[in-house]
Amino acid sequence: MVDLLEIRNIRKSFGNNVVLKDMTFNVPPGAIVGFIGDNGAGKSTTIKTVLGLVSHDTGTVKIFDEENINIHPEKKEMIGVVFDAMNLPAHLTIKQLNNVLKKLYNTWDQNHFYQLIHSFHLPMDKKVNEFSRGMSMKLSIAVALSHHAKLLLLDEATGGLDPSSREEVLEEIINFVKYGDKGVLLSSHIMSDIEKVASHLVFIKEGEVLLSEEKDKVIENYAIVDVHENQLPVLNKNIVVAKRNHGSHFSVLVSDRKELPEGIDSKNFSMDELSVFLTRSEK
Known part of the structure; x- marks a missing residue:
């Protein structure tokens, strides 16, 4: 089966500062890849490079076996993204946000969205800018899971959540990959979350991969x-x-x-x- 995400020998510099050094790893179908490294290691830059928000100097990024610079808009809908900071209109309520998103995404699933909103105990009529950080992160995750994505890119998506909320979100991430055709790249500092849900581990330091392996093989060998x-x-x-x-x-x-x-x-x-x-x- 073709990898959902394939990163090969990516290098990126900002001036004289090399932030990604021959970065190579992949996200196969059915996998939750734990993406681990200190602040400044290059995790967010890698994710932004995958999305084309940051250009890379050398190397290739393929999403669904297609180079990311050429990816068709319809395929972009198959990528769900959650960043550390929420990127949703702050002046809207969840009801209003739903009306916007169902026009934005051809694959928007209103029923699933409201099901997640209910599961995450989020208020329907409260403006997003009145949400706590944890509520905002849960809303971002609900959006990412509600347009039939095949690949989730989660950048510290559980960082602002209390233990109970993290448990809810992790269960949804596990459910997301259970049929074996979808995958997740999960960047997190919370190793208990990685240990609980990840099938693969990618450790990076100063923009370089130190270890890329299946979690079970790491534990066993x-x-x-x-x-x-x-x-x-x-x-x-x-x-x-x-x-x-x-x-x-x-x-x-x-x-x-x-x-x-x-x-x-x-x-x-x-x-x-x-x-x-x-x-x-x-x-």
Whole structure:
């Protein structure tokens, strides 16, 4: 099956500042790809590049197997987007907003929209500019899920939500991909959300992919080992993903614990620990 989103060797500079360095990963059908990195790592720039809001210097971006610069307007309706800040008319109520959106989208599903509004406990007659941040994010997510999109691009979409609201939104994201023909790119700092819903993980640092892998493979095969400097040469270079220098010893992330030499013990890790390790490591 063709990938819903394919990013290959994307580079982007603003002046002398290189923000994306040969960025490569994909979103296959049925996948929820957790897109993870510190502030300023390049997550939002990547998403804006996918949407054509930012031009890239080199590389290719394909959406539904078509380069994004050539994508047909009808296919653009198949992309649902939620940014960290809401981009909806603030002076409208939800009822008024629905009337606007059903004229804007040929595929607008009013029944599903109102179903989500009810599920998210959002007020129908209150103006959007009176919403809390959490309410605004839920409204943006409801809009993104209500025009029969095939690909969702969610940039910190759960960041302003309380735990109960996050649970509701995550359930909708899981439902979105359940038939295997849709996909999600989910940028988030909340590793418990990533751990709960993601099928694939993409970690980036300073505009560069450090790890791109199926989550189950990471959990099953990857490990962190602590070794002295003189033990580094005995590790198979092909399984070394990243390492951290602690002065007296190194912590090393390996992609296959079964390939470790005898006498070097591995330890398990949480998603939070993996995130911290990668964002503070060297390749």
